[in-house]
Amino acid sequence: MLVVLTGLEVRTVQESHYGVPLERSDQLKLKRHRNSCRPERFAQWLEGFGKDRRLAIDLFSGAGGLSHGLRQAGWTTAAAVDCDKRALETHAANFPGMSLHMDLGDPEERDRLEEILEPAQGRIDLVAGGPPCQPFSRAGRSKIRSLVDHHGRDPHDRRKELWGAYLDIVKRIKPRAVLMENVPDMGLGDDFFVVRTIEQQLEELGYATQVRLVDAWRYGVPQHRKRLILLARNDVEQFKWQDEASEENRTTLQDAIGDLPHLNVVPTERVGERRMDYDTPSEELSGFAKDMRKRAEASVVWDHMTRRVREDDWAIFDDMDSKTLYSDVDPNLQRYSTKHFTDKYKKLDWGDLSRSITAHIAKDGYWYIHPSQNRTLTVREAARVQTFPDRFRFAGTRSDAFRQIGNAVPPLLGKAAASALLPSGEAENDGNPVGLRPRWRKVRQALTSWAKERRQGEDWYQLPHLSPVHAAVVAVLAGTRLRRHQLRRMVEAVQGNASLTKHALQTLLDAAPTAAARARIDRLTPVVDKPSVWHDENRDEVPTRVGMKPAEARLYRLLLNEDLLWVGQGAIRVAARLNGTDSDRTNRLSDGRVDLVKLVGAGEDAPLRMAALRLVGNTVCRAARPLCDECPLNQYCADRHSVSEKDLFSDAAGESSGHDTISAQTRVTGSHTAQQR
Structure with missing residues (x-):
């Protein structure tokens, strides 16, 4: 082990089998924002710095990407809550108000948060945040309504179902507006079950809601990043988003990081520094870069540093372009299976968007190889791609910073979503505490x-709750061009059957008006005279035994309610x-x-x-x-x-x-x- 003393920091360097010395960067300590406050002084803060400001709280805030977007849109974050101490240290350094270390999965902690926020009763205009949301399996959905009814106070589920904690706090605070951000899989992974549940709860509280899948690049974020945004407000049923950028006007990687200092990359040697000189390029800065440099120290750029580069990686990077797959890499240099890691390495393109920055960048940067230098992106470059300004610093080690950046909501996306919630001056509820009766509820x-x-x-056979036999008949016939009365007559032929017998199958075949319909019915043969298959506990086996196509199986399940x-x-x-x-x-x-x-x-x-x-x-x-x-x-x-x-x-x-x-x-x-x- 070698301890290296420089003028700025103490670094620990350890030789290892990784091909480069393992280097732990210094741990950056940040001072709290001059207008931050502790819970015991929150009441005074409200009458001081917070007076006459539009206040928000940011739940599951992380380092503050969404908080910065809210600030750009006109809100002041009165309180941010997270269970990541390092991220909260970053938040406390960059924002006024409270940065609270809490596990919101614990109902007692939510009680404590409500008590802390009591001096701001009626003054919190917006509740925002990105609760980790696990898509619900079909088996788990039966618990949803009881979770909602009890505000997520089930000790077996409270750690996982943090969206329930988020909704619980919204119900307690009763803000004018709500903003929730998450990955698209939150919706697409379980038929938007959680999202639909949250929307319904909000609408019953008098909120109009909107759900959108948003491409972040359309709002100035220089990366491919699709997010799910849920908005709600109880003043007007209106969500006016800013104009989207066109393909021709999107912010490219060159616009985002092209002005940052060039780094000399030598294999196995240190890459970049905490503090580097910044010289404004002779060519005109992009509008994006100008925004990133606002209020930053004029001749300095911070945290422009990344991992050392292995000798074999240096050779790989040097031979790559933005279209090179890992399978194209010299086999003598490959360390990973090309069968499982076809996209292990990705060299970015100056004229394109970056790949989505995720928390994985804290483990390695192979998805984010610099377009023209044989290295991965630096902390500052990753922050730029996420639209954090250069004055924004991240507490902890280099890996801590990468993780915080990857977990963050891009501030410009947060700004765009929050701006759609600004008061319009056209309140429709006239102070009615019940709020709106949203159009979609009607x-x-x-x-x-x-x-x-x-x-x-006469349309009973097209709607739940059907028996499994009826549902199976309708599902296998869904692709035939039968007239409605023909299909109804076939389903009615087995109306009293709890299971499919040989006699019932023959009745269906006799009632089928076309050869195509008879062929479809004949597919039910594997479940004939098997009464146990049609019992409630086994009925999910029917699609597999019949060999239903995915669309047919989903229709069968839908008709079973x-x-x-x-x-x-x-x-x-x-x-x-x-x-x-x-x-x-x-x-x-x-x-x-x-x-x-x-x-x-x-x-x-x-x-x-x-x-x-x-x-x-x-x-x-x-x-x-x-x-x-x-x-x-x-x-x-x-x-x-x-x-x-x-x-x-x-x-x-x-x-x-x-x-x-x-x-x-x-x-x-x-x-x-x-x-x-």
Whole structure:
């Protein structure tokens, strides 16, 4: 072990088998912000620095990426809460107000937070944050309603379901506005189950809500980063986002870090320093770089340092360009399996966006190789790509800084989302503590009423709760072009059956009006005369035994009243038209699902609404010549005028335009032919 003393820091260097000396950087200590405060002085802070300011609290704040975005949008963070002490040290150095070390998964800690914030009762305008949200498996969803009803106070779930803690604090604080940020997988991973539950709870509290999947680069962030944003407000039902950047005007990596000092990279030698001289380049700085340099020490750049480079990595980096895959690397230099690590190394491109900065950068920087220097990104470059300004410092070691940066919300994305929540001066609730009655809640109520009426009539077989036998018959016939009365007659043929017998199968075959329908019914043979398969505890085995396709299996589960999103073309079309978007023709697996979320909602009737949307899409809200006058949601449809005035073409999935047919079910794939409304 070698201890190296420099003029700035003490570094510990240890020789190792990693190919470079293992080096632990100095631990940066930061002073608290001059306007920070402790809980015991919060009341005085409110009457001093916090007086007449628009106040927010940032939950699960990390180092403060979202807090900085809120500050740029016009809020002052009165309190930030996290359980990462190093990140809180960073937050306390860069922001006024309180930086509180708490585990919000503990209900007693939430009680303590409520007590601390009591002097600001009625003054907290915004609750923001990014709670870690685990998507719920189907098995775990049955616990959701009790978790919500008890404000997440289940000791077995409190550490995992932190979104429940977040919602609990919103209910206690009752702010005017709410902002929640998370990864898209929070929604896409479990059919937006958690998101829909949170939205419904907020709407019942009188908030209008909006969910968006946002590309961060459209708001000036120089990286590929898609995030899920949930907004809520109880003053007006309006979320006006700033204009998005076009492909031609996006912030490139050159714009973001091209002005930072060049580093001489020698294999195994130290790369960069805590403090370096900064000379403004002779060429004009990009607008982004000018913003990053504001209020920074003019001739200094901090934390422009990264890991040492192995000799073999130096050779690999030197031979790469932005299109090089790890499998293209000289086999003699490869240390990882090309079968499992096809993208282990990624060299960035000056003229493009960076790969999304994640917390993994704290472990290695191979996804972030500098475009023209044989090294990985520095702390300052990673901070720039995340849109932290150069004056923003990160407490702890170099690895601590990388982790904080990778875990952060990009401030410019936070600013864009928060700006959509600014008071509009057009309050609609006139001080009514109940808040708004959001439009989408009205839509869901109308859809629920219509579906319950249809379930009592001739469309009963298209809506939950069906028996497993009925659900299986409808699911396997979903792709046939049967008329509605033909399909209904087939389902009614086995109306009293608790299981599928040979006699029932033959009855279905005899009732099938086409060879295609008989072939579909014949697929049910493996579950004939197996009564145990149809019992409640075993009915999930039916799709596997029958060999149902994924879309058929999901329809089967939906008709059994399982809470899921049905991403069929008809339902997505209804959702797109109601929302006034083109998600049914562009990106239905992501944006299309977001459009569905508003109509489906959460709660006991969510499966009924989902099935009803499928029915509406297959009957009246057709791709060609929609029957808008017969649609139960006509008065709420953003596109009702345009779709009724155009002669629309049927979609590429082959759906029928006849009013009395069951359309072919579109496969759940990532692409489909663009179509006109």
